[in-house]
Amino acid sequence: MAPRSRRKLLVAVLAAVLLLLAAGVGGLYWVDYDLRHPKPDSGRPGAWMTMDAAEVSLFTRVAIPTGADDVRWGYREGFQDDFAVLAFRLSQAGLEEFRRPLPVTEWAERTYIESVDLDGFQHIGAPDPPNASPLTCGGFLSPGQAKNVATRICVASRPDGTGQVWVSAFHTP
Structure with a gap:
């Protein structure tokens, strides 16, 4: 594999990892927000x-x-x-x-x-x-x-x- 192809592959993998990390952080924020602000009649504390x-x-x-x-x-x-x-x-x-x-x-x-x-x-x-x-x-x-x-x-x-x-x-x- 040529060095240029490896660099493109590395950049693509790095971008995918960063996107997954951002999605994970966003998901955690969404879950945390839902825990802090339960919906009416959810039966959960708060x-x-x-x-x-x-x-x-x-x-x-x-x-x-x-x-x-x-x-x-x-x-x-x-x-x-x-x-x-x-x-x-x-x-x-x-x-x-x-x-x-x-x-x-x-x-x-x-x-x-x-x-x-x-x-x-x-x-x-x-x-x-x-x-x-x-x-x-x-x-x-x-x-x-x-x-x-x-x-x-x-x-x-x-x-x-x-x-x-x-x-x-x-x-x-």
Whole structure:
């Protein structure tokens, strides 16, 4: 075989190896992206599951008042712990009625909400809690069969005279 033919063969083999390597890296990125962003209802950890508002309400241990408007909810199945968010609007009078029966021991004013909760509220398209100020937040722990459920609730008055409610809950050991 002539030196020129060997050089062409070497270049062709090298190009094929580089193409296979690029395809392999692209495939790994695609697989990794799919793992990081599971499709809804895939049943894999991190997937936002399709559940109705009543099921999310049961999980969070917070009943959605009958007069609630703009009710939004989401539920994410985790590797070890599941996570649910719920948001809705109430009249100011309805807001006080909503807070009264909750087993929250102490309500406190806050200026922030945990980042995991913010991600959940953004996922369901709820109004952004940090833009509502002041926030009054509280929480409670509900015993469960295998795990307890920790529920956090924040409320804020809106400029239109209504109140906004944000609820998040997750399993905790």
